[in-house]
Amino acid sequence: MATTTTSTVTTIAAQAYHVLKINGYSNTLKAGRHHPLSSCPFSAGGHTWHVSYYPHGCRDSNKDCISIFLVLEDIVTDEDVMAKATFSLLDRYGNPVPSYTYHTKLRNFSTSSGRARGFENFIRRDELERSEYLNDDYFAVAAHVIIPKKKPSVVVPPSNMHLYFGDLLVSKEGTDVKFLVGGEMFAAHRLVLAARSPVFKAELFGPTKKGTIDAIQIDNMEARVFKALLEFIYTDIWSEIGHGKDNVAMAQQLLAAADRYGLQRLKFVYEDKLCNHIDTCSVSTMLVLAEKHHCCKLKEACSTFLSFMSPPIVEDLNSSIFGSELEKTVSSSENHGSQINRTDIRIQPWQNADV
Numbered sequence: 001m002a003t004t005t006t007s008t009v010t011t012i013a014a015q016a017y018h019v020l021k022i023n024g025y026s027n028t029l030k031a032g033r034h035h036p037l038s039s040c041p042f043s044a045g046g047h048t049w050h051v052s053y054y055p056h057g058c059r060d061s062n063k064d065c066i067s068i069f070l071v072l073e074d075i076v077t078d079e080d081v082m083a084k085a086t087f088s089l090l091d092r093y094g095n096p097v098p099s100y101t102y103h104t105k106l107r108n109f110s111t112s113s114g115r116a117r118g119f120e121n122f123i124r125r126d127e128l129e130r131s132e133y134l135n136d137d138y139f140a141v142a143a144h145v146i147i148p149k150k151k152p153s154v155v156v157p158p159s160n161m162h163l164y165f166g167d168l169l170v171s172k173e174g175t176d177v178k179f180l181v182g183g184e185m186f187a188a189h190r191l192v193l194a195a196r197s198p199v200f201k202a203e204l205f206g207p208t209k210k211g212t213i214d215a216i217q218i219d220n221m222e223a224r225v226f227k228a229l230l231e232f233i234y235t236d237i238w239s240e241i242g243h244g245k246d247n248v249a250m251a252q253q254l255l256a257a258a259d260r261y262g263l264q265r266l267k268f269v270y271e272d273k274l275c276n277h278i279d280t281c282s283v284s285t286m287l288v289l290a291e292k293h294h295c296c297k298l299k300e301a302c303s304t305f306l307s308f309m310s311p312p313i314v315e316d317l318n319s320s321i322f323g324s325e326l327e328k329t330v331s332s333s334e335n336h337g338s339q340i341n342r343t344d345i346r347i348q349p350w351q352n353a354d355v
Contacts, residue, residue: 013149016044019090020051020068020141025134028055033063041073045147047081048073052116053141055125062120066128069118070143072109081110086144087119089133096142097133106148162235165192169234177204178215182223185215188230196233198262225253232258232266241273248277252289259293267293275301280309 020039022028028037036052043049054067070085084106088096100123107117122141128134168174168189175187194201202208203216218226228250232238241251251270258266271290275298278286283302290299 014045014147016042016049016145018042018049018051018143018145019094020053020143021138022053022140023138025055025137025139028053031055033060034058036067036069038071044145045081045083047076049145051141051143052118058120064126065121065124067118067120068122068141068143069116070104070109070145071116076110079110080108082106082150083109083117083145083147085117085146086142087122088142088144089123089128090140090142091133092135094140100133162237165234166231166237168192169230179226180215180217181221181226184223184227186223186226186230193233196263200261221257222253225250225257228254229257229261229263229266232263236265238266238269241270241277245281248274248282251277252285255289255295256293267295271295271298274298278302278305 018039031037033056034054036054036058039051039053041048041050050071050073052067052069052071054069057063057065058067058069068087070083070087072081072083074081084104086101086103088102089100091097102119102122104117104119107114109115109117128139133139172187175189177188177190177193179186179188190204194204228239239250239254241247251274255267255270255274258264258270274286274289278301283305286298287302289295290302
């Protein structure tokens with residue numbers, strides 16, 4: 001069986017070879033724990049670097065080791081500074097010692113927590129002191145820094161699929177189903193409707209699918225609402241709510257239509273928008289809408305609105321909106337065999353709390 005191998009090729013933009021010379025090793029041991037000694041700064045890839053040397057390790061867990069790190073001195077916040085380094089203990093002739101040569105991975109040095117990269121356990125002190133690489137209280141470590149070329153960036157344009165589907169709806173090309181709503185005719189594509197709405201899917205492709213008729217009639221919905229519904233189905237874009245009662249009423253009808261056809265995203269959009277259009281004239285209607293279409297956030301917003309009203313305004317609501325015995329019922333019927341489910345929603349008169 002053939003052996004599979006992989007390799008990575010790095011295109012180099014800049015590199016630097018820096019030698020950290022420790023002349024007077026025994027004196028460096030007098031440095032405090034966790035306190036590094038730094039090399040002279042050097043440049044690579046348009047940035048300034050240095051090598052940090054910890055004679056007692058950088059942590060308590062490696063206090064018997066020497067730690068070596070490459071450090072980016074520049075504070076860079078507007079770009080990534082990618083680099084990798086090779087650290088090598090040098091022999092007396094200045095050649096890297098293979099058994100003490102270590103390579104970092106390509107890393108981003110511009111992050112606040114990643115401006116230093118290297119090896120905590122570069123070499124144990126007792127190993128160095130017994131080795132031939134420490135001569136006359138002197139040893140050296142080479143740092144080979146490589147800055148790769150930046151990959152060419154490709155600007156990926158945002159998705160414009162909604163434009164193509166919107167054009168498909170407007171052009172009516174390939175339409176295979178028609179709807180009669182509020183006296184207006186709308187043409188659409190069965191597959192698009194079924195893909196977006198579970199209700200349309202059941203109506204158009206399920207066991208109770210509509211037969212080959214001229215147009216499917218939709219009752220209890222305005223033509224402008226169905227038009228907006230189709231536009232959302234094809235483009236995932238919804239209409240904003242403007243000021244005025246008519247615009248709020250339109251939003252309420254769109255929420256109801258979205259719930260009717262299982263378009264949860266559209267339903268949540270208008271539930272959120274209606275939460276910002278509650279006033280003394282609309283709160284009762286909003287409550288009924290929230291109950292009928294299971295809009296918990298809208299119901300909560302109505303309750304919050306009422307809780308902050310002063311007692312005189314509440315009394316005015318009781319007389320002018322709710323009435324002393326107001327009981328508003330919204331009924332929805334669903335056939336279950338021979339039975340009909342009736343949902344009653346009652347808004348009881350406001351009861352003032354003790355203050």
